[in-house]
Amino acid sequence: MNAKEINDKLPRHVGIIMDGNGRWAARRGAARTNGHTEGLKAARRVVERASLRGIHYLTLFVFSTENWKRAASEVDFIMSLVKRHLMRELDFYRENHIRIRHTGDTSGLAPDIIAEIDEARRGTKGFDGLQVILALNYGGRNEIIRAARRFLRQTAAASSDEAAAALTEEELSRCLDNPDVPDPDLIIRTAGEFRVSNFLLWEAAYAEYFITDKFWPDFSIDDFDAALAFYAARERRFGANSESGAAVQ
């Protein structure tokens, strides 16, 4: 496949499970926190590359609803890294017209982190370039539950039977954290694990998966380009078969 063919079949939305920061550090006899610091650098270069390549949406799995089980010192370190990142990178986002958004359960986040996310969101709201969605305190099941609760609160059904009948895939999708964001086309996972890890469970129903053995801090822009080339070569069927003519792309 040549560069033009790959560019003609770019995913609109890419999600990334940035795994392997801890193992990257362990291989070097370094503290896990060093792995996260390097992981942040990798995230920045991938954001830059995705913007350059004309990707519309990039969701980064920064912190899961399960990551609270880690040592408090590691959790604090990741949160402070995110905070510093949001404060420092605003100029970079403005220059590149990148819009920052969030997905996840804000009720579990500290007020200073929420304030920082809100400021980044507000400061970049009008930008029409790449939309970077930070999945922070995010879990797919948690998002689906919150969406179902939103639906029930909003629905004017007279009975539970009426509410049950009104609940469709479209209605639930409308109650997700960012209903205007299209489903991810491509999910990248580093560190060689073949697991979904509660990432975009609802949205990734038909996503293609690109899994690499590389640890996240080693993930390069060439690796990102390789994932885009992999995606371009996939035949997406969305449940149809190749003869039915229902394949998209």
Ligand code: FPP
């Ligand atoms: C996985 O490595 C990574 C995380 C838990 C998230 C940390 C992510 C970053 C620091 C990047 C932050 C990016 C932005 C844009 C704010 P792991 O610790 O699970 O690795 P392991 O499985 O090898 O232990």
